[in-house]
Amino acid sequence: MKLLSSVAEVLAFRGSLEGQVGFVPTMGALHEGHLSLVEASRAQTEHTIVSVYVNETQFNNANDLENYPDTLDEDLQQLERHGVTAVFLPDYATIYPDDFTYHLDEKAFSLELCGAHRPGHFTGVLTVVMKLLNIVKPDKAYFGEKDFQQLTLIRGMVDAFFMGVDVVGCPIVREEDGLAMSSRNLNLTPCDRLKAPAFSRIISRQASDQEVVLELEAAGFEVDYVQTLQGRRFAAVVMGNSENPVRLIDNVGVS
Numbered sequence: 425m426k427l428l429s430s431v432a433e434v435l436a437f438r439g440s441l442e443g444q445v446g447f448v449p450t451m452g453a454l455h456e457g458h459l460s461l462v463e464a465s466r467a468q469t470e471h472t473i474v475s476v477y478v479n480e481t482q483f484n485n486a487n488d489l490e491n492y493p494d495t496l497d498e499d500l501q502q503l504e505r506h507g508v509t510a511v512f513l514p515d516y517a518t519i520y521p522d523d524f525t526y527h528l529d530e531k532a533f534s535l536e537l538c539g540a541h542r543p544g545h546f547t548g549v550l551t552v553v554m555k556l557l558n559i560v561k562p563d564k565a566y567f568g569e570k571d572f573q574q575l576t577l578i579r580g581m582v583d584a585f586f587m588g589v590d591v592v593g594c595p596i597v598r599e600e601d602g603l604a605m606s607s608r609n610l611n612l613t614p615c616d617r618l619k620a621p622a623f624s625r626i627i628s629r630q631a632s633d634q635e636v637v638l639e640l641e642a643a644g645f646e647v648d649y650v651q652t653l654q655g656r657r658f659a660a661v662v663m664g665n666s667e668n669p670v671r672l673i674d675n676v677g678v679s
């Protein structure tokens with residue numbers, strides 16, 4: 425497994441590859457959710473490239489960025505075991521030689537749901553994903569439905585800018601108790617980890633969004649939003665205290 429850190433290294437390595445290339449962008453602290461994307465790429469393409477980069481421009485909260493888990497050594501071991509061809513490990517200067525002077529804005533859906541609660545979040549996401557896709561130039565790129573709004577916005581960006589990459593959405597991978605896997609779950613206290621599965625359980629109920637909000641609050645969650653759009657209920661809650669808040673998002677199909 426090749427480790428690449430500069431744009432020039434990626435371009436040279438990419439040029440040497442024959443066959444289809446699949447790409448899985450991540451922020452590390454890998455779990456089975458990320459690895460399901462890697463497996464999908466492995467099944468559908470000849471070469472899989474994974475990036476591990478904690479993109480600071482998508483964090484609107486300095487504490488959240490500082491506390492973001494970092495398990496790079498284990499991540500690399502897992503990726504090697506899963507047959508990844510190369511890992512791109514850039515730093516800020518590599519991704520943002522312009523110091524984020526140029527960025528990509530979406531003016532509609534990015535302002536709803538998570539965008540309404542995390543100003544600028546999707547500008548950071550779309551900007552970094554476009555940069556990564558331009559550097560890696562994959563045939564297919566894999567994203568999880570766990571971040572369904574992100575997946576929708578990335579599909580929209582790829583269409584709007586005629587980027588010619590096949591965006592593949594992958595189903596949410598959950599813990600046995602139903603909690604959607606997330607790197608941030610590592611930051612839950614043992615007590616909150618026990619309470620967290622109620623989040624997916626409650627949002628899956630056949631009830632109005634308002635009733636779901638009340639139930640979540642009664643179960644001890646601080647609710648950012650619960651909103652059903654186009655047959656899908658999207659929700660975000662915060663657990664923990666003000667010093668160590670942990671934000672969880674999830675979505676479920678509702679009939």
Ligand code: AMP
Pocket residue numbers: 449450451452456457458460461566567568569570571594595596597598604605606607
């Ligand atoms: P992240 O490292 O959180 O930026 O996630 C990298 C990619 O993994 C994104 O496309 C996520 O949607 C996807 N992902 C994260 N958690 C899960 C999960 N539980 N199931 C499926 N995909 C996931």
